[in-house]
Amino acid sequence: MTTIDPAVGVREQMRAFVRDSFLYLRPELELHDGDDLLALGVIDSLGFVELVEQVEKRLGCRVREADITEENFGSIDAMVAYVSARGGG
Amino acid sequence: MCGIAGVVRGLPGRPVETPALLRMAAALRHRGPDGYGLASGSGVGLVSARLAIVDLVQGWQPMRSSAGSVLVYNGEVYNHVELRRELERQGKRFATGTDTEVVHAMLDRDGLGALTALNGQFALALWEPRARRLTLVRDRFGVRPLHYALRPDGDLVFGSEPEALFASGEVEAAPDPHGLDDVFTTWGPRPPRSAFRGVQQIPPGGVLVWERGVVVHEGWWWQPDVGPDSGTADPHDLGDLLRSSVALRLRADVKVGTYLSGGLDSSLLTALAREVAGPDLQTFSIAFDSAEYDESAEQRRVATALGTQHHVLQIGPADIAAGFRDAVQHAGAPFVRTGPVCMAQLAAFAREHGITVVATGEGADELFWGYDLFKEVVARRAFLSDPEDGSAFDDLYPHLGHRARGPGWRHAFAAAGAADDPLFSHQVRIRATSAVTALYSKDVAAELVGNSSVQRLRGSLPVPFEHWTDLERATWLELHTLLEPYLLAAQGDRAAMAHGVEGRYPFLDHRVFEYAMRLPPVHKLHGNRDKAVLRDLAAGLVPHEIANRRKQPYRVPEVAPFFAKGAPDWVEDCLTPDSLRAAGIFDPDRVSALLGRCREGRAVGQREAMAFVGVLSTQVWSEHYLGASASRHAQETSRPRVFLALDDERVEATG
Numbered sequence: 187m188t189t190i191d192p193a194v195g196v197r198e199q200m201r202a203f204v205r206d207s208f209l210y211l212r213p214e215l216e217l218h219d220g221d222d223l224l225a226l227g228v229i230d231s232l233g234f235v236e237l238v239e240q241v242e243k244r245l246g247c248r249v250r251e252a253d254i255t256e257e258n259f260g261s262i263d264a265m266v267a268y269v270s271a272r273g274g275g
Numbered sequence: 276m277c278g279i280a281g282v283v284r285g286l287p288g289r290p291v292e293t294p295a296l297l298r299m300a301a302a303l304r305h306r307g308p309d310g311y312g313l314a315s316g317s318g319v320g321l322v323s324a325r326l327a328i329v330d331l332v333q334g335w336q337p338m339r340s341s342a343g344s345v346l347v348y349n350g351e352v353y354n355h356v357e358l359r360r361e362l363e364r365q366g367k368r369f370a371t372g373t374d375t376e377v378v379h380a381m382l383d384r385d386g387l388g389a390l391t392a393l394n395g396q397f398a399l400a401l402w403e404p405r406a407r408r409l410t411l412v413r414d415r416f417g418v419r420p421l422h423y424a425l426r427p428d429g430d431l432v433f434g435s436e437p438e439a440l441f442a443s444g445e446v447e448a449a450p451d452p453h454g455l456d457d458v459f460t461t462w463g464p465r466p467p468r469s470a471f472r473g474v475q476q477i478p479p480g481g482v483l484v485w486e487r488g489v490v491v492h493e494g495w496w497w498q499p500d501v502g503p504d505s506g507t508a509d510p511h512d513l514g515d516l517l518r519s520s521v522a523l524r525l526r527a528d529v530k531v532g533t534y535l536s537g538g539l540d541s542s543l544l545t546a547l548a549r550e551v552a553g554p555d556l557q558t559f560s561i562a563f564d565s566a567e568y569d570e571s572a573e574q575r576r577v578a579t580a581l582g583t584q585h586h587v588l589q590i591g592p593a594d595i596a597a598g599f600r601d602a603v604q605h606a607g608a609p610f611v612r613t614g615p616v617c618m619a620q621l622a623a624f625a626r627e628h629g630i631t632v633v634a635t636g637e638g639a640d641e642l643f644w645g646y647d648l649f650k651e652v653v654a655r656r657a658f659l660s661d662p663e664d665g666s667a668f669d670d671l672y673p674h675l676g677h678r679a680r681g682p683g684w685r686h687a688f689a690a691a692g693a694a695d696d697p698l699f700s701h702q703v704r705i706r707a708t709s710a711v712t713a714l715y716s717k718d719v720a721a722e723l724v725g726n727s728s729v730q731r732l733r734g735s736l737p738v739p740f741e742h743w744t745d746l747e748r749a750t751w752l753e754l755h756t757l758l759e760p761y762l763l764a765a766q767g768d769r770a771a772m773a774h775g776v777e778g779r780y781p782f783l784d785h786r787v788f789e790y791a792m793r794l795p796p797v798h799k800l801h802g803n804r805d806k807a808v809l810r811d812l813a814a815g816l817v818p819h820e821i822a823n824r825r826k827q828p829y830r831v832p833e834v835a836p837f838f839a840k841g842a843p844d845w846v847e848d849c850l851t852p853d854s855l856r857a858a859g860i861f862d863p864d865r866v867s868a869l870l871g872r873c874r875e876g877r878a879v880g881q882r883e884a885m886a887f888v889g890v891l892s893t894q895v896w897s898e899h900y901l902g903a904s905a906s907r908h909a910q911e912t913s914r915p916r917v918f919l920a921l922d923d924e925r926v927e928a929t930g
Contacts, residue, residue: 206877210868211710211886224687230706231679232880234687238678254681 278303284318285429285488291320316921334373350397353523417479417759429488460728463760470608520784537573540636592836606765638782700749711886833884858897
């Protein structure tokens with residue numbers, strides 16, 4: 187499992203997580219932080235669950251059901267913004 | 276149950292050498308451990324390896340009829356007793372008590388028109404010497420396998436399993452990227468493809484007629500109609516129909532057992548079998564070391580309530596690693612789940628207990644909409660119609676917990692595939708399975724451009740497909756992509772026959788199928804209550820909690836067994852960059868990150884697990900089959916039980 191180091195910036199951590207967990211199955215894709223992970227096929231529905239789990243680890247608390255939206259989890263930028271807004275950055 | 280094989284030549288002058296037939300026989304003896312027989316004539320050789328189930332003393336094959344045709348036959352026709360009676364009324368006399376002889380007589384009398392009267396599972400080859408005609412036939416659902424290769428010179432080589440073709444020395448094993456792409460898209464090669472280039476499969480319900488070096492007819496004698504006028508079947512009729520199907524499938528001159536998973540289908544089937552077989556009925560189950568996969572408590576509850584002779588095989592990670600190579604070799608194709616490994620071990624376990632015939636529950640989930648996939652498609656369609664209402668999703672996957680909720684997840688789930696995509700129902704599975712295709716070698720990827728498995732699947736959809744409902748389409752797709760290509764093949768026939776055990780499938784009686792298709796949909800899927808009509812029937816036959824138990828997918832540990840302490844050395848050996856390069860299917864550089872995650876225990880998702888099992892099984896498959904020469908195949912050394920010399924009238928019984 188990926189360990190969470192509070193000293194590592196949230197953006198770097200999210201990038202590393204997406205790269206290690208998903209991008210190796212998309213070797214020809216150059217992903218940018220604002221790219222839509224779902225639309226590009228980087229993640230599927232189970233991958234979405236993994237993203238939520240990762241963000242929860244960073245925050246140290248459970249994500250509310252109403253917050254599990256594409257706006258908060260659809261891209262690396264979205265997750266960084268969400269974590270920061272929740273005080274996890 | 277048996278294995279069959281043969282070679283027929285376009286020009287009769289060239290003989291089929293006996294050593295080739297003996298190698299083919301040896302390659303199939305696991306299917307037919309009780310003995311074998313040969314037939315040989317000008318430009319023709321036929322092989323049968325037999326697992327004796329009906330008329331144990333007689334009934335050796337190849338079998339020649341009074342009309343002069345010669346039959347090799349693998350399988351069982353359960354209504355042979357009734358068919359025999361009808362033939363006898365017309366004056367036909369039989370020399371054996373076998374279903375083989377009944378089928379043979381019907382084919383001689385009615386030709387291919389005889390097939391629709393047969394209720395069973397079979398693959399056969401009928402040789403008519405005067406016409407130099409070979410007819411290959413496979414049962415409705417493809418329970419029994421039948422492979423063939425048509426050579427450039429018009430010769431045809433066939434066999435139950437591809438290994439028999441390679442043993443002939445006339446067919447070389449080479450990978451078919453398209454057949455492999457089927458594995459990495461929908462779990463198994465879809466007939467007519469196999470995993471081997473130039474080796475085809477007779478499709479379920481299919482027939483091929485070859486004459487003097489030319490295929491003169493190729494088509495289907497039966498195809499499933501998943502969209503007939505529904506609503507005409509009465510849910511109360513299911514009990515009688517299933518009882519009839521089970522009773523027919525317990526016909527054998529040996530003891531029959533059942534596989535008991537602890538789920539609804541196998542429990543109901545076991546209850547019905549118990550009514551026929553009585554307290555001697557033997558049941559067989561797998562128990563897993565890991566609680567995540569284990570259903571042994573439910574299995575025991577059913578066995579105790581029904582009063583069966585219950586046997587439990589405990590399987591741990593080391594067993595999965597230890598049995599993996601054998602399972603792949605017998606499957607004849609790579610696979611993406613380790614389920615076949617456990618099913619092969621269960622077959623061996625049944626055989627150790629003296630059982631060579633087992634009835635199992637395959638087909639129920641396809642016919643009565645038991646898989647989560649059917650619920651998914653309803654939920655996804657509802658969500659796309661009204662994105663505000665995602666409630667149908669929320670109970671789909673309770674084991675994923677609170678994270679599999681909320682609008683984002685619902686959208687992620689629903690958005691797999693466009694709403695108007697004919698493959699809408701299967702896009703979730705296809706996307707998860709085919710992630711590994713990004714790791715193909717450059718050569719394989721190049722060969723698939725413009726002709727991928729998904730593209731071929733789209734091109735193969737039948738004309739009425741566009742008029743069917745989502746659930747009817749999903750049924751057709753399940754039958755054609757999962758049932759035969761994987762469940763009945765790698766995880767079914769090949770896993771069981773690896774140990775000389777015959778699987779029988781009461782839910783795949785064509786009468787049950789046709790009934791299920793005509794049943795009003797509400798009796799199959801009612802809200803989230805799947806297989807409603809089966810649950811209603813089971814309510815009075817099995818413990819209450821089993822009749823109402825939520826469907827538990829058959830899941831097996833996938834990655835961990837191969838990297839645990841004490842895992843066998845061959846795992847890492849066959850995953851080295853050199854080994855991957857030698858096989859040529861996957862790119863070593865692209866695979867390395869996947870393997871790294873697996874070694875570190877980080878590959879916890881289904882997508883990764885399927886990718887890993889796919890890569891590992893491809894390596895094992897490749898090492899076993901590719902580049903192997905026929906000389907590797909040993910000849911059968913025991914004496915044949917029968918030898919037919921087809922150029923004269925002699926029948927030599929040698930056993």
